[in-house]
Each structure stands twice: as C-alpha cells, then as structure tokens.
Amino acid sequence: MIYAQVTNTGSGFYTHEDRVKIPDFSLHGDVAILTDNADATKWVERVKGTILTKAETNTKLEDAFDAGKTARVAEIQAELTAEQAKAFDSTDFSSDLAGT
Numbered sequence: 001m002i003y004a005q006v007t008n009t010g011s012g013f014y015t016h017e018d019r020v021k022i023p024d025f026s027l028h029g030d031v032a033i034l035t036d037n038a039d040a041t042k043w044v045e046r047v048k049g050t051i052l053t054k055a056e057t058n059t060k061l062e063d064a065f066d067a068g069k070t071a072r073v074a075e076i077q078a079e080l081t082a083e084q085a086k087a088f089d090s091t092d093f094s095s096d097l098a099g100t
Contacts, residue, residue, distance in 0.1 A: 003034075
C-alpha cells in the first residue's frame with residue numbers, strides 16, 4: 001500500500017479513470033491509502049500529495065481520531081451544560097423558601 005497526505009480538491013480529485021487504475025483507495029481526512037502501483041504514485045504527484053511512511057500515517061490518523069474525540073467530548077459537555085442550566089432555570093424553589 002501507498003500512504004499519502006493529500007488535500008481533496010473536489011471535482012477531478014479522484015476520477016473514474018483513477019478508480020480503474022487504482023482499485024484500492026480510501027481517504028481518511030487528509031490521508032489517502034492506495035494500491036501500491038505506478039499509477040497510484042502518479043496520482044499522488046498529480047494531486048500534489050506527499051508520500052508518507054506507515055508510521056507517519058498511523059500517527060496522523062491517531063492524532064485525527066484523538067482530535068475528533070476531544071471535539072465530541074466538548075460538544076457533549078456543552079450540551080449537558082445547556083441542558084443542566086435549562087433544568088435549573090425551570091426549577092421552582094418557592095417551596096424551599098416558604099419555611100424562611
């Protein structure tokens with residue numbers, strides 16, 4: 001397999017012709033994993049990508065995964081905080097104050 005850091009430029013980035021010549025292709029963020037053949041190497045050059053080692057690829061994918069987890073945890077915390085604030089705002093404390 002070939003591992004490459006690439007930027008998806010949209011239309012023409014990975015064409016039908018590319019699919020025929022490079023049958024194994026997957027894109028994970030900015031990391032492409034491709035069939036190891038001459039056409040794949042030409043494709044990486046065409047899209048101005050950078051060939052990575054397997055270790056570099058693993059590090060990039062782990063970092064992206066960790067960043068995604070961190071972002072999701074922050075989203076959940078914000079949702080909980082908003083829900084908790086909403087619940088607190090709608091709580092009737094008048095019975096607690098009646099004995100004072």
